[in-house]
Amino acid sequence: MSETAQSNHTEKKDFLVRSSSLKDVRTFCREVFEKLQIEQNLKDELVLAIAEAAQNIVKHAYKDDPQTDDKMVVQISCKDNKLQIGFYDMGTPVDPNKVKHREIDNVKPGGLGTFFIQEIMDAVEFKDGKKPWINHLVLTKQL
């Protein structure tokens, strides 16, 4: 833990809901985590978790609208050693009860993104999206 990571810090950025935006999401996260001086291993894990959550928005919330011009917002906050990452989108409402990863021993393509998120983060919470947002996902990690 660095002094920087302990300080309060919030940044957010919007991205077009497209798979081509995922690289930009990762770049944004890496830049923020660089400022927070989060060590490399943890940074890699956090970037993966965030990119998987953003991918879920593209892949699932906008499954029926792949050419959308909608934006999703990623907000990274660090307060009192607690990292909170918020995702906002206006896609199909997510039913949290249906968000499950595949059985990890049942090896087949797909179903790993949510598993990675749950492995890396301390908490995964779907909140009610406040207008104009439909979905609001919050990932947290104690640093």
Added chain:
Amino acid sequence: MSYKVTEDGNIATIHLDGEIDMDVTEKAKEVIFPHIEAGKEVHLNLSNVQYMDSSGISVLIESHQKALEKNTKVIIKDVSKSVLKVIMMAKLEQILNLE
């Protein structure tokens, strides 16, 4: 993602380069699958892949399973530390052929 393919007899060596995410998985499949379907042994060199997400891992699983169907194999070579970590997180290090 960029790639380079060299063939030597029944072995196709594919070097992938860059970050493998959902945006490039179709391209990765287009590069890898024809060699498997042709019954080649595929050596997938990932030394220059520094990031791979669940979509990329799915390509590795699908490649492995396709190879088994074709009685051949995919060998993943020189995997970078960061990608190995993701493979291990998915508990696939004993399933995929890693060298």
